[in-house]
Amino acid sequence: MAKRKTSKPISTGITGLDDILRGGLPPSNLYMLQGAPGAGKTTAALQFLRAGVEAGERCIYVSLSQTAAELESIAISHGWTMEGIRVEELSASDAVSGGADQTIFQTAELRLDETRQAIERAIDEHKPSRLVYDSLLEIRLITGDTPRFRRELIGFKAFLAKRNVVALLLDTQDREGNNGEEVEGIAHGVIRFDKSLEDYGAVRRRIEVSKMRGVPIADGYHDMAIREGEGVVVFPRIVAGSASEDNRPELIKSGVDTLDEMFGGGQESGTITLVIGQSGTGKSTMASLYSTAALERGECVALFLFEERLETFFRRSEGLGMNLRPFYDSGQLIIRDFNPNEISPGEFAQIVQTIVTEDNTRVVVIDSFTGYLNSLPHRDKAVRDIQSLLKYLARAGVLTMLIVAQHGLLGQNVGIDVDVSFLGDTVLLLRLTEHDGRLRRNITVVKKRHGPHDLDVHELFIQSSGITVVPYNPLPEA
Incomplete structure (x- = not known):
């Protein structure tokens, strides 16, 4: 596994976003990528991991919401491959070790524990430098309340920090831009994808880095698009x-x-x-x-x-x-x-x-x-x-x-x-x-x-x- 020897920023795989971040993400931290369904979160996550593969790093995609076949389909649509990216396909609603028939009798605590253990086991086995966690919505549903969800997220952050992993957590927002919980304070940085439909014309997509500790970011909205063969493309505002x-x-x-x-x-x-x-x-x-x-x-x-x-x-x-x-x-x-x-x-x-x-x-x-x-x-x-x-x-x-x-x-x-x-x-x-x-x-x-x-x-x-x-x-x- 390639070890990072410097505090050089980590590329997101999206050139325009790296420009906004003045070079990329600070290393060894946890970040949240928020957006409504269809905003481009999964595509951006694959670009993040592909950049890691190109840098010689081990990468893992922990999926609680999409199958490996669905991720492969998204990659193929852009002419990419999943080579070098390990997909850990889990289910937060079913028992990881048991069959579907047994999960109906499990408590939320048991399902949460088994899901957490399976994720931690996959990380310890693969020893990734980059990780995508897709998505927090499933964990939020089985924790049931805000304090428990926050404790779970804080514990996961500490687990990743000990292993020097840069993690990108995907979080789904509703149409009003709410995700149901106030968890942004836990993450080192928060990136939001905005998707809106005007009265006429194509969908307008924008990106906002709403939080990034220790980085003089170019704040505010920046236009973005999803292009076949390119993925998420970000257009930073012009600085005269x-x-x-x-x-x-x-x-x-x-x-x-x-x-x-x-x-x-x-x-x-x-x-x-x-x-x-x-x-x-x-x-x-x-x-x-x-x-x-x-x-x-x-x-x-x-x-x-x-x-x-x-x-x-x-x-x-x-x-x-x-x-x-x-x-x-x-x-x-x-x-x-x-x-x-x-x-x-x-x-x-x-x-x-x-x-x-x-x-x-x-x-x-x-x-x-x-x-x-x-x-x-x-x-x-x-x-x-x-x-x-x-x-x-x-x-x-x-x-x-x-x-x-x-x-x-x-x-x-x-x-x-x-x-x-x-x-x-x-x-x-x-x-x-x-x-x-x-x-x-x-x-x-x-x-x-x-x-x-x-x-x-x-x-x-x-x-x-x-x-x-x-x-x-x-x-x-x-």
Whole structure:
């Protein structure tokens, strides 16, 4: 058996959870994993033990609620094996040494004693470094009252501590998040899986480390998911301070001189630009324009689509003389196309952070930000989540462009019911005006926190030959 020689944190087998725990679980302690049925507790428990097997440790899964065949089925569904994990299949309601016909006459104390003895015997025989106990619900049922259940749990904790075992105890909660007893104080740490069903869309899963002694955890809720082949995946909230602030602002140009002059020479890296306008004003065209200019400079660009299909984006850009397919094929242009309600704010933030870090991305476009917010059940909370991501991108020296739609063809109301104007360092307003039977596209820089900008209204021409910005000249009266 592999012996631990240091106090190095123990990996949970879930990368995102290890990040929240600042490396993993403190060694040689007892932990509780709580959650409603279907929250992912068993899957996470298997990942915990599989991480132990990969580290050369002996692992045991004590199951009072599931059969070995059921555990094997869960592992197979993710492409895993149970190799290296010993499954000790017991029954807390039947006598361990006797047949089912004899258990009807046994007292609760006798059933509890025999169950405890069988578990302790299996631990002493196998000498594991990691143990999963599934679940406390069965023990709670046969103890019958809180004091006896607490004494049983305290005794089991002392037994494991003498044998240097890291134990993960699974505990089932009801729909209100209650487990019937106050036992969290006994455990060294408590992790909770939260599962909720919104009015529309997929189930939302979250994780909270509600207690962890001696570890400066990233507290609060973090988004999570259960993925085939991956198991439980956790998406820690973005911490803006984790990005480097050594990046000096650089001017990022569009390739259209008159447009750059409106921004005082160009937009600055490490800033957020809101591109606001009605349908047909050229918002997505602005995104394609800046993306093309950055790609031609040799920079990496990331584009996140929440409304437009990938092929539609390519064809629209090509119609304006911007061929972006070669950049996409080479990997210099990274595009992610999302369906509504398929991604949580936490997962989206992690995807963006990973792309920016691994590919040294200089320009990020979210098209449209309106579509992203409208796909989430709680848009007001989503704005707070995205604010942390935007601050991270700013500190990483990235120019971030958020495409924001307005209602109606000629309307002025932003197409979301929450205020997002405070997010932008720069606001580029695109409008349609009608004069004598002709629609004209107007473009104005209405806000720029860093440096001077032109407040004059200009006219925007979008043609197959390219993009042109000229000073606005009112049409003569008829």
